[in-house]
Amino acid sequence: MTDMNDNRLSSAKQLETLRKTILSKRDAEKPIITVCTGTACQAYGSLEIYRRFVEELERQGVEGSVLETKSTGCHGFCEQGPVVVIFPREICYVRVQLDDVPEIVSTTVAGGDVIERLVYRDPNTQEAIPKESDIPFYKRQMRLVFGNNRYIDPREIDDYIALGGYAALSKALLRMTPGEVLEEIKESNLRGRGGGGFPAGLKWETTRDASTGSKYVIVNCDEGDPGAYMDRAIMEGNPHAVLEGLVIGAYAIGSHDGFVYVRQEYPIAYENTMNAIDQARDYGLLGSDILGSGFDFEVVVHRGAGAFVSGESTALMSAIEGKVGEPRMKYIRTAVSGVKGMPTCLNNVETWANVPLIIERGAGWFKSIGTEGSKGTKIFSLVGKVNNTGLVEVPMGMTLRQLIYDIGGGIPQGKKFKAVQTGGPSGGVLPEQYLDTPIDFDELTGLGSMMGSGGMVVMDEDTCMVDTARYFVSFCCDESCGQCIPCREGLRTLRDILTDICEGKGKGGDIEAIEDIAEVMEDASLCALGGTAANPVLTTLKYFRDEYEAHIKENRCPAEACKALTSYYVDPAKCSACMICLRACPTEAIHGEKGIVHWIDQEKCIKCTTCYEVCPTRFSAVRRLSGEPLPPPPAPGTKVTREKKR
Amino acid sequence: MKAAVSRAQTKGSTRASRAVKKTVGRYNADPDMLIQILLDLQTTLGWLSPGVLADVSEQLGVPVSRVYHIASFYKAFSLVPRGRHIIKVCMGTACQVRGAPQLVNVIASMLNMKPGETSEDRRFTLETVNCLGCCAMGPVIAVDGVYHSKPTTEDLRSIFKGAR
Numbered sequence A: 001m002t003d004m005n006d007n008r009l010s011s012a013k014q015l016e017t018l019r020k021t022i023l024s025k026r027d028a029e030k031p032i033i034t035v036c037t038g039t040a041c042q043a044y045g046s047l048e049i050y051r052r053f054v055e056e057l058e059r060q061g062v063e064g065s066v067l068e069t070k071s072t073g074c075h076g077f078c079e080q081g082p083v084v085v086i087f088p089r090e091i092c093y094v095r096v097q098l099d100d101v102p103e104i105v106s107t108t109v110a111g112g113d114v115i116e117r118l119v120y121r122d123p124n125t126q127e128a129i130p131k132e133s134d135i136p137f138y139k140r141q142m143r144l145v146f147g148n149n150r151y152i153d154p155r156e157i158d159d160y161i162a163l164g165g166y167a168a169l170s171k172a173l174l175r176m177t178p179g180e181v182l183e184e185i186k187e188s189n190l191r192g193r194g195g196g197g198f199p200a201g202l203k204w205e206t207t208r209d210a211s212t213g214s215k216y217v218i219v220n221c222d223e224g225d226p227g228a229y230m231d232r233a234i235m236e237g238n239p240h241a242v243l244e245g246l247v248i249g250a251y252a253i254g255s256h257d258g259f260v261y262v263r264q265e266y267p268i269a270y271e272n273t274m275n276a277i278d279q280a281r282d283y284g285l286l287g288s289d290i291l292g293s294g295f296d297f298e299v300v301v302h303r304g305a306g307a308f309v310s311g312e313s314t315a316l317m318s319a320i321e322g323k324v325g326e327p328r329m330k331y332i333r334t335a336v337s338g339v340k341g342m343p344t345c346l347n348n349v350e351t352w353a354n355v356p357l358i359i360e361r362g363a364g365w366f367k368s369i370g371t372e373g374s375k376g377t378k379i380f381s382l383v384g385k386v387n388n389t390g391l392v393e394v395p396m397g398m399t400l401r402q403l404i405y406d407i408g409g410g411i412p413q414g415k416k417f418k419a420v421q422t423g424g425p426s427g428g429v430l431p432e433q434y435l436d437t438p439i440d441f442d443e444l445t446g447l448g449s450m451m452g453s454g455g456m457v458v459m460d461e462d463t464c465m466v467d468t469a470r471y472f473v474s475f476c477c478d479e480s481c482g483q484c485i486p487c488r489e490g491l492r493t494l495r496d497i498l499t500d501i502c503e504g505k506g507k508g509g510d511i512e513a514i515e516d517i518a519e520v521m522e523d524a525s526l527c528a529l530g531g532t533a534a535n536p537v538l539t540t541l542k543y544f545r546d547e548y549e550a551h552i553k554e555n556r557c558p559a560e561a562c563k564a565l566t567s568y569y570v571d572p573a574k575c576s577a578c579m580i581c582l583r584a585c586p587t588e589a590i591h592g593e594k595g596i597v598h599w600i601d602q603e604k605c606i607k608c609t610t611c612y613e614v615c616p617t618r619f620s621a622v623r624r625l626s627g628e629p630l631p632p633p634p635a636p637g638t639k640v641t642r643e644k645k646r
Numbered sequence B: 001m002k003a004a005v006s007r008a009q010t011k012g013s014t015r016a017s018r019a020v021k022k023t024v025g026r027y028n029a030d031p032d033m034l035i036q037i038l039l040d041l042q043t044t045l046g047w048l049s050p051g052v053l054a055d056v057s058e059q060l061g062v063p064v065s066r067v068y069h070i071a072s073f074y075k076a077f078s079l080v081p082r083g084r085h086i087i088k089v090c091m092g093t094a095c096q097v098r099g100a101p102q103l104v105n106v107i108a109s110m111l112n113m114k115p116g117e118t119s120e121d122r123r124f125t126l127e128t129v130n131c132l133g134c135c136a137m138g139p140v141i142a143v144d145g146v147y148h149s150k151p152t153t154e155d156l157r158s159i160f161k162g163a164r
C-alpha cells in the first residue's frame, strides 16, 4: 500500500465528484435485488440464494435489465429470513427458498408482478404486505443508524459513499475545528450505547485534555451480552459508518491511532471491517492527510478471544496490549491513562455510528429525538418469547409495551407475558406493571434494571424467574476473572444457593443470604461485572418473590420449568397412542405402541420437554407436573380409552 | 474423557513449528499481537500444544507463563486436541429462554458425552458457548460452523450421522 495511489481523494470536492460519478452509473428505474446475508439469513442459506439469483438472471436472459444483485448486511427481521428485497419498489419477500428464485426473477424482476405467496403476512389480520417499510415491524421503527444496512453491500465502499457516506467526515475535517466537533457532540448529549450511558462528549473532552503526546481511540465491538447482536449487525452490515465516526472522534480528540476490538465469534464482522479499512485507506479516508486536511489517522483491528470481562474498558485495553484481558482498579480513568498508559477514549460501536449523523445533521436535530435525558435512537435485540424477533431501532422514549407488542407482535402461541430482561447480565427483569415505562437510560436504572447495550429478552409464563437469576449468576460466575473476592466468592455462593433453590433444596434464610451477598458485591467489587452481577437476582426477587417462595416452601416451580421439580406424565385418559412423542423422544423413554397408551419411564426421562411440545394440541395428553405427586403409570398394555374425535 | 497428549505432540510437530513461524512473521513478531497470533494458530492447528506455546514464547520474546496465562484464560483456545467435528450449543439468554438447556441435554444424551468433552474416538467435541449472535433463530447450534436453528430430534440424528 503506497500513499500515492490514484484513488486518493484529497478534497471535499473530489469526494462529492466521486459520489456523483457513482450515482450517475446507477439507473433509479432499474431493479436492484438485495439479498440479506447477515449471519442469521446466511444460516438459513441466503448465500446460495444470492448465487442462484446471479445464475438465474443470466439463464433467463434478464441480466441487462437489472442494475445489480447485492448481498447486504442484516435488515433486522431475522425471524423471517432469508429476506430478499427488490428495489426500487421495495418488494419484500420473506422465508425465501432456493426454488423460489426462478419465479422471483421471471415474475417480479422481469414481469413486475408481486408473488403473493412470498410476501409477509400480518399474523393477526392475515393482510399481505408487499412493501418492506409498510410491515408493522419496520413501520414503527426509526432506523437512523441501522436503516442503511439494506441498501449497502458492506464490502463496497462506493455503496456507502453513494448514500452520502463520509460527507460528515469531510465536513468535520475541512470545515470545522476539532473544538467545534467536540462541542457539537457535547451539545447533542449523545450517551454511550455500550452499557453505562456516559455522555460521549465528556469522555472525548477528558481524553483530549488529558495530556499531550499519543492518544488512542477504540471501537468496542466485544458485544459480550449473551442475547444481543446489534453491534454485530452494524459492524458486519455497515462498517464504514463506524469507521467514519471513529475518525471524526479522533480528530476532535487529537488522536492518530485507533483500534477496533471485535470478538472472534464474529468472523464476518472482522472480515468486513478489515476490508472496509483497506478500501477507506485506498480512497485516502484513512492514513495520512485524510481528504487533504493534513489530519493523519491509522486503525488496527484486534479480535477478542472469548471472555465477557474483556469487554470492560480496562480489560479490553490490556488485551490490546497483548496481555490477559482482566480489569484493573480505575483510580485513574482510561480516558486519562489507557492503552500503554496513554489517554484513551473507548466507545461502543453504536455510539461511534451515531457520530456522523450528528455532525451532518447537527446536534439540534439529534436532540429533537428522544426524551429529556436520553437523546436519539437505540437499537435493541428483541429476542426470546416474542413473535417478531430481530433487531429494532426506536426513538428513546418509546414504551416497552409499544416495542414488544406493536413492533414485536406480542407473545407467541397466546402465552402470557411474564417479564422483559434488559441490560444483560448487569441488568434486570421488569414485570408487566412496568410495560408502559418509556425506554430511557435513567427510567430503566430507576427500576433496578438498565438500558445496557440493547439486549431485550422477552420471557413468558414458561420462564422460571429463579432459574433466570441462576442463569445470569452462573454466567457471571464463569466469566468472573477471579481477581477480587466479592465477585469471585459472592457469585459462587449465589450460584450454589440459587441452584439449590431450583433443585428443591432451598431453605429458610436463603433469600436473606442472597440479599446480604448482593449488597457486598455491589459495594466492594473491583469492576462493574461484580458490581452489577446481582441485579438480575435482586430484580427477580423484588418482582417475583412468590416464585422463590414456591420453590423453597412447596418444592414447586410455578413455571414448571425447573427440571428437578417438574415431571412429565402422559394422561392415559387423553392419550391417543399416536406414536408422535414416542418417536420424538431422544432417550427412548416413552413406551407404548399403536393403540396402546404411552407412558414415560421416569428413570430415562431427561425432561427435555420434547413430548410436551410435540403432543398434538387436540390431544394435549402430555402434562407437566410440579409440586404435586406423579400418578402411577398405566398397567402395561392399556388400550386407548380416549373418545374418538367426532 | 480428556484425550491424552502424546510425547510427540509436546515436542511441537514440524507442521506446527512452520505454522508458528509463519504466523508470528505475519504480525512482525509484535508482542502486542500475542492474542491475535494465538487465535490464528488455534484456527490453523485446532489446538495449542505445549510445543506451540513454547515456540510462540521464544519467537515473540514473551515469558512462557504469560503465553500460558492467555491461552488458559480465553475460551477460544484449547490446550487439548479437539474432535474432528465441533458442536457448539448456544447458551445465550435468548436461546436459554427458548429451551437451550433442554437442547444441550438432548444432544449430550444422544452422543453420550458431557459439554466440554471430546469423544474418545475424537469424532466430536461438544461445547456450550455464550451467544452465537443470531439470537432470533434460537435455540441455535453450530456444527463445524454451520448454524442450525431449532433442531428437532430428527434433525439432530441426521446432522450427527452426516458428521463422520
Ligand SMILES: Cc1cc2nc3c(=O)[nH]c(=O)nc-3n(C[C@H](O)[C@H](O)[C@H](O)COP(=O)(O)O)c2cc1C
Pocket: A191, A192, A193, A194, A195, A196, A197, A198, A200, A220, A221, A222, A223, A224, A225, A308, A309, A310, A311, A312, A313, A314, A346, A347, A348, A349, A351, A352, A453, A527, A528, A529
Ligand atoms: C464486564 C463488562 C463487560 C462489558 N462488555 C462490553 C461490550 O461487550 N461492549 C461494549 O460496548 N461495552 C461493554 N462494557 C462497557 C465498557 O466497559 C465501556 O463502558 C463501553 O464500551 C464504553 O462505551 P460507550 O460509552 O460508548 O457505551 C462492558 C463492561 C463490563 C463491566
Ligand code: FES
Pocket: A226, A227, A228, B090, B091, B092, B093, B094, B095, B096, B130, B131, B132, B133, B134, B135, B136, B138, B139, B140
Ligand atoms: S443467545 Fe443464542 S445466538 Fe444469541
